[in-house]
Amino acid sequence: MKSKMSYFNLGIQKQNIKQHGWISLVYFIALLFALPLRMVLLAEDEYRGSDLTIENLFASPFAPQTLIVIGISIVTGIVLFRYLQVPVSADMMHSFPIKRGQLLWNQITSGTVMLLIPVWLTGIVVFLIESAYPFFELISAGDVWIWIAIVSTMSLFFFLFTVFIGMMTGISLASGILTVIVLMLPVGLISLINVNLSMYVYGFPSSYAGGAPIANWSPIVMLSQLSHQEIDPWQIVIYFVLAILSGLAAWMLYRFRHIETATQAITFKPLRPVFKYGVTFCAMLVGGLYFDQYESMNWVIFGYIFGSLIGYLVAEIILQKTWRVFQVKTLFGYAGYGIVILLVGIVIRFDVIGFESNVPSVEDVDSVYFGHNIYQIREAQMHDQSYSKNENYIENVRAFHKEITTEKPKEISVGHRRLYNSNYVFGYKLENGSMVVREYRNISMDGMEEMSAVMESKSYKNQEYNLEDLDQDITSVHFLSHHPVHNGRLTINDTEEIKELQEIIKYEISTMEVEDMRNRGMEWGTLQVGTEDGEHEKTFEVPWNKSFEELDIWLKNNGYLDQARITTENVNSIEVIRLSGGAYSGMRSPHQVFTERKDQGNEVMEVEDEAVMEETLKRYSESGTGEYIIRIVLEGDQEAYGVVPKDRVPDEIRSSFE
Amino acid sequence: MIQVENLTKRFEGEAAVEDLNITVNKGSIYGLLGSNGAGKTTLLKILAGIYRPDHGSVRIEDEPVYENVTLKQDVVFIPDALYFLPQATIQQMAGYYKSFYPNWNQERYEKLKQVFDINPKRKVHRLSKGMQRQVAFWLALSTMPKVLILDEPVDGLDPVMRQKIKNLLFQDIAERELTVIISSHNLRELEDICDHVGIMHKGTLQIEKELDELKTDTHKIQVAFEEDEEVKDHLTEELNILHEEKRGSVHLFIIRGNKWDIEKKIRPYQPLVFDMLPLTLEEIFIYEMGGIGYEIENVLL
Numbered sequence: 001m002k003s004k005m006s007y008f009n010l011g012i013q014k015q016n017i018k019q020h021g022w023i024s025l026v027y028f029i030a031l032l033f034a035l036p037l038r039m040v041l042l043a044e045d046e047y048r049g050s051d052l053t054i055e056n057l058f059a060s061p062f063a064p065q066t067l068i069v070i071g072i073s074i075v076t077g078i079v080l081f082r083y084l085q086v087p088v089s090a091d092m093m094h095s096f097p098i099k100r101g102q103l104l105w106n107q108i109t110s111g112t113v114m115l116l117i118p119v120w121l122t123g124i125v126v127f128l129i130e131s132a133y134p135f136f137e138l139i140s141a142g143d144v145w146i147w148i149a150i151v152s153t154m155s156l157f158f159f160l161f162t163v164f165i166g167m168m169t170g171i172s173l174a175s176g177i178l179t180v181i182v183l184m185l186p187v188g189l190i191s192l193i194n195v196n197l198s199m200y201v202y203g204f205p206s207s208y209a210g211g212a213p214i215a216n217w218s219p220i221v222m223l224s225q226l227s228h229q230e231i232d233p234w235q236i237v238i239y240f241v242l243a244i245l246s247g248l249a250a251w252m253l254y255r256f257r258h259i260e261t262a263t264q265a266i267t268f269k270p271l272r273p274v275f276k277y278g279v280t281f282c283a284m285l286v287g288g289l290y291f292d293q294y295e296s297m298n299w300v301i302f303g304y305i306f307g308s309l310i311g312y313l314v315a316e317i318i319l320q321k322t323w324r325v326f327q328v329k330t331l332f333g334y335a336g337y338g339i340v341i342l343l344v345g346i347v348i349r350f351d352v353i354g355f356e357s358n359v360p361s362v363e364d365v366d367s368v369y370f371g372h373n374i375y376q377i378r379e380a381q382m383h384d385q386s387y388s389k390n391e392n393y394i395e396n397v398r399a400f401h402k403e404i405t406t407e408k409p410k411e412i413s414v415g416h417r418r419l420y421n422s423n424y425v426f427g428y429k430l431e432n433g434s435m436v437v438r439e440y441r442n443i444s445m446d447g448m449e450e451m452s453a454v455m456e457s458k459s460y461k462n463q464e465y466n467l468e469d470l471d472q473d474i475t476s477v478h479f480l481s482h483h484p485v486h487n488g489r490l491t492i493n494d495t496e497e498i499k500e501l502q503e504i505i506k507y508e509i510s511t512m513e514v515e516d517m518r519n520r521g522m523e524w525g526t527l528q529v530g531t532e533d534g535e536h537e538k539t540f541e542v543p544w545n546k547s548f549e550e551l552d553i554w555l556k557n558n559g560y561l562d563q564a565r566i567t568t569e570n571v572n573s574i575e576v577i578r579l580s581g582g583a584y585s586g587m588r589s590p591h592q593v594f595t596e597r598k599d600q601g602n603e604v605m606e607v608e609d610e611a612v613m614e615e616t617l618k619r620y621s622e623s624g625t626g627e628y629i630i631r632i633v634l635e636g637d638q639e640a641y642g643v644v645p646k647d648r649v650p651d652e653i654r655s656s657f658e
Numbered sequence: 659m660i661q662v663e664n665l666t667k668r669f670e671g672e673a674a675v676e677d678l679n680i681t682v683n684k685g686s687i688y689g690l691l692g693s694n695g696a697g698k699t700t701l702l703k704i705l706a707g708i709y710r711p712d713h714g715s716v717r718i719e720d721e722p723v724y725e726n727v728t729l730k731q732d733v734v735f736i737p738d739a740l741y742f743l744p745q746a747t748i749q750q751m752a753g754y755y756k757s758f759y760p761n762w763n764q765e766r767y768e769k770l771k772q773v774f775d776i777n778p779k780r781k782v783h784r785l786s787k788g789m790q791r792q793v794a795f796w797l798a799l800s801t802m803p804k805v806l807i808l809d810e811p812v813d814g815l816d817p818v819m820r821q822k823i824k825n826l827l828f829q830d831i832a833e834r835e836l837t838v839i840i841s842s843h844n845l846r847e848l849e850d851i852c853d854h855v856g857i858m859h860k861g862t863l864q865i866e867k868e869l870d871e872l873k874t875d876t877h878k879i880q881v882a883f884e885e886d887e888e889v890k891d892h893l894t895e896e897l898n899i900l901h902e903e904k905r906g907s908v909h910l911f912i913i914r915g916n917k918w919d920i921e922k923k924i925r926p927y928q929p930l931v932f933d934m935l936p937l938t939l940e941e942i943f944i945y946e947m948g949g950i951g952y953e954i955e956n957v958l959l
Contacts, residue, residue: 011757015743088741095706095737096758097730259708260669 009098009106016110020079027072028118031151034065036125043133055138057126057147058226065151066223073155074179076115077162078172080107085172087262100254108163108247115155123148146231153236154223157243164246167253168271170264174318186217192285199292199300200348202356202408203438205425207374265318276315280337283311304341312337359402360428360436362395369427370397370454371463374439377427387429393459400450401426401438409443422518452514461509464517466540469529470506474498475537476530477505479544479564482523482622483640490563500554505529508548516547521622521642524565546618566634568614574607575631576616576644578657590622590641594629605656615650628653659684660705660805660837665714667700674700676861678714682854685835687827689852691845691943696858698841699738702809705839706735718805731759732804736794736811742782748793749778752800759801767800773822788814795823799830806830808840812847824851849939857943869939876900876942877920879911882931889927896923900945912937912945 038061042048054061083089093103126144130136158179165182166175198206219239222231253268261267266275287307291299312334316325351357367387369377388394404424422443428436445451454460461467477498479490492498505527516522527544530537544551555561562569577597598604607613620630620642628644644653660682667675675697682688692698703709704716707723707730716723723729742751756762771778774792776785782793791814798806806827812820828851830836842848848855849869856866883889890909893899897920901912908931913920917934924932 009757011754014757015754019744088737088739091703091708091735091737092741094708095703095730095733095735097727097733098758099725099727258710260703 007102007105008109009102012103012106013110016080016107016114020076020110020114023072023076023079024114024118027068027115028121030068030072031065031118031122032125034068035062035122036129038062039126039129039133039136043129043135053138054136056143056227057139058150060227063224063227066226069151069154070158070220070223073115073158074162074176076111077159077166077179078176080111081163081166081175082172084166084257084259085170085175085262087260090259090262094259101251104163104251104254108160111159111163112156115159116152119148119151119155122151149236150226150231153240153243154219157219157239157246160243160246160250164250164253167250167257168267170262170267174265180220183220184218187221189282189285192282192289196285196288197348199288201351203405203426203440204355205374205437205439208377208437208439265321272319276312276319276333277337279315280308280311280334283314284308284341287311308337308341309334357405358436359398359405360430362391362398364430364432365394365398365428366431367429368394368397369425369429370400370460371425372423374423374425374437377425377437387427388459388463390459393454393457396450396453396457397426400454403448403450404440404443404445409440409445411442411444455514455517456512458510461512465509465512465542466529467506467509467542469531469540470502470509470542472531474502474529475532477501478528478530478539479525479560480528481525481565483525483566483570483634484636484638490560492560497558501551504550504554505542505548508545508551509542512543512545512547516545519621519624521624522546523622566617566632566640568610568617570634571613571617572633572635574613574616574633576605576607576653577602577629577631578605579627579629590629590643594631594641597629603657605653607653609652612650612652616644616653619648619650620644659719660839661715661717661720662701662705663715663717665701665704665716666712667697667704667709668712669700673861675704678858678861678863680856680863680866682837682839684837685831686854687831687838687840687852689848689855690839690841690858691843691848691855692841692858693843697861698858699809701858702735702807702839702841703737706730706733706807708735731761733807734759734798734801734803734805735807736791736798736809738809738813740790740794742790742793745781745783747779747781748776748796751782751793751797752778755797755801761802763800763802766802767796770796770799770826773826786814788816788819791815792819792823795826799826802834804834804836806836806838808838810842811840812842812844827851845940845943855939865943872939872942873937874917875914876937876945877913877915877917878935878937878941879913879920879924880908880931880933880935881911881924881929882908883927883929892927893924912941 035057039054042052042054042061058065083093094100123144126147127141130139130141130144161183162175162179165179166172169175169178194204194206198204222235257267266272284304284307287303287305287310288300289303290307291303294300313325313330316330316333317323347353367389369387371377422441422445424440424443426436426438430436458467475493475498477492479492481489492501522545524544524546527542528539529542530539532538552561555564561567575594577594579593579597607616616630617632620632621644622640622642624643624645626643626645626648628646628649630642630644632640632642634640646654660680662678662680665675665678666673678697678701680688680701690698690701700709704711705718705723707726710724718729718733721729723733743754746754752767756764774796776789776792776796782790785793791811795811811823815823827836827838831838840848840852852869854866854868855872857864886907893911897911898914899911900914901910903910921934
């Protein structure tokens, strides 16, 4: 008799079915609507568009299922353990002759059955539909099995995790909210800390430290990404293990939980400060981030104080269950928090750990990456490209990096960011296998010696401009102009011409100077270089700057110039407006500024001389800042706008404004 | 036998029960008295194995109660605020109890139906408060408990039903040596059923007494003397006076001690008036507690 009662209580099971069975029904119906029914509708839809293919069962038309799985599993965890959060029912259940572990086990069993049966039934329906419609030929039986495995595991995980969280709180609603928060926390908190750190720590690579891999730490984010990202089978296993661990953790906590803590926000005393200061900290970071938009340190500090105060009070209000929390004791807690944060702030601000000034020494460095895009570092890490082991290059990169850390150039104001490519990323792969990554965004630097040494080196040009690739056998060169030219785009296929061209391009790129590389908008277009790769032609791109004079001459001599780029022949007229008093803010495009100034009645000069026109074409930049704004009217009513800085403007234009 | 030793239970740092000791004999009815917030409910919930004590031990039949399934199969707790499963009928509740209590006696359940006279197919939530309490007793008694823990059980019961339930309890005590602990803030409710009474105040047990003993031990006396003040001083020295009052020339004393001893001490002063009056239990407590220095009067009525 006794053993029969021990782990499976029929009374509880019956009651759970009677009281909470609706969950199972709702789950089943919701899943049916989200997946099989949607599949039928898609397959039967005559207007669905021929390019729509469904490759897996998490594809975007079925996206609502993610919400259903997460939502209903969490609700199951809340509802089945509601007895713990209501004092009268908690008292009754625990006065019965049954151990807590048995109660938990019975509720978990009910929940598991209630969640899994709908999933499996839905799986069967999906099987039938998938085999009935040829539209789903890309979905195999294996896909359905994987769907069943993932949805079963994740349902179980969310359910048991909610139970685990529910043990720590005495309010049903709070257990749901806290579950979502905790599952999002790794992603949210780390990115919050990252962004905040990058505001103070010079060179902190926020997008390197955060980003994609961390997003996968959150099962909620992971599930929502399944439409375009495959899941590893071991990931399912991990979540299954995590589900079981959550259940075990819930059991451990249940044994220590005091029944009288029902209705309290946090049931375990040691967790209360964790909750309180956790909320305060997160609110502080959000506050700082919000006020960061004013680009003033004072506002950011105000944001920190305001955010943390609100967070602290809200946490206190939740814990004490009254809004009248304004006591001296409360104040002390907040003051203590303030002091700790201040100390942390000082440590970060004054770079006590030497993060900002850390440039690895030569003997520690295995290989180095220097570039402008932080994402390439991760790409490179995966494919092991882009890291140079050239000792000379390593030394140059280090020197340049050191120069930045000692000079600490200021951030460029938002208005001038278009002018240069002013992001610098340093990545060192150390001998011991670890990485040192620094990112300097939008810093204003004039072409310094150290920078030239790095950026004019072969390694850098190989990486950024494919210089090395130009040594292969080239089959074609396409000239892709930024502006339409009348004979269509120029492609060179002739072997002899290509040989000449190859040498010229190689020469041009290898002699490119820092200023040419950093000036954006001073390009005719790009060159697409084709090489033979089996049957197909493989292409890569190299820049085509206005500074490539040899190339210009070659094009002219061979009569290709007017096919390659815009020349005076394409241009009907060029109009110039001078902005008296210097540059305009680069926030706005030359187009906007030109139109506005013209409407305001500024003096417009029309360039008529062909030579001046040609000079202007060669010297204008498509973006950036400068004193002269130009409008180029091309054939066929096309227009282009640009800027010419004072020091590059042709004399004829300058004199006409004087 | 229920034994509580050095029991302490705190809520958020505030002691609800502090260093409390109680012994309840098998087959007796123990009345637990105390003002609101005295800690009665906390003590009962610990006895029922719901709360986990911070310190001290709670034993029934020499076994700890907390998480003790075998023991708890013989213990039933009827709380102050009743809880029934949502939408359940009496019959369904009976089935539910049956799944927890292996000693559930269906025969008894059927028999009790006649006593309470409520249709078992009715939903418990639709019943009146008093009827719900009857259902609670009905279910509890059907599990054939050895220990019954009742928190404020008589609330909402009419006098007839009260009597019926009392009789049922007496019957179980006589037949099966049922032990009952009843809490109340109303002494009159307990007076005629308890054989032991304990008074709790601020988490501790102030007095624990056998009722018969209490009744024979405390006396109310009306006396008048010729040489009033002088005699009175003598009496205060010689007797254990808990309380005194003067109405005109008549003194009213509440005195603890043997009836004959008291009379022997007073007679020699040749009182003009001498009356010994019976005390109600309530009066005894008021004066006893007053003696210890508590204004229990407002608390118990």
